[in-house]
Amino acid sequence: MELVMPAHYVEMEEEEMMYVDGGRVNIGKHWWNSRGFISNVLDTFLALFIGYRAIRSGQAGVKILLKSGYVKKKLREKAIGMLGYSVGSVLFATALSILGTWTGLTVGSIIAGVFDWADGSYNGYVAG
Secondary structure (H helix, E strand, O other): OOOOOOOOOOOOOHHHHHHHOOOOOOOOOOHHHEHHHHHHHHHHHHHHHHHHHHHHHHHHHHHHHHHHOOOOHHHHHHHHHHHHHHHHHHHHHHHHHHHHHHHOOOHHHHHHHHHHHHOOOOOOEOOO
């Protein structure tokens, strides 16, 4: 059995082949699309967001306490509960940070790993 060339064929450009091949975009391997960098950016954002929410919650609790004077028992309990929430969320974020340091596994690294896996290469770079 011998190989036979097809009688009809179509010449394709590189862009067309990428589209036919699934359209995967490869932007290369750079520091800004590495899994580690994306993980650090996500972890920093999450830590700042949790800290911001804790501060805002604490401020709301302090405002209630300052406005109230001799507050009814329920209102005072609510304000103390809000302060407890802010302290609890900071402690929770700190515990997650320590756990991530010990294990090397953080929320940001999980999300960055999913992005790396989703691009089909799983090579340590997102879209790389």
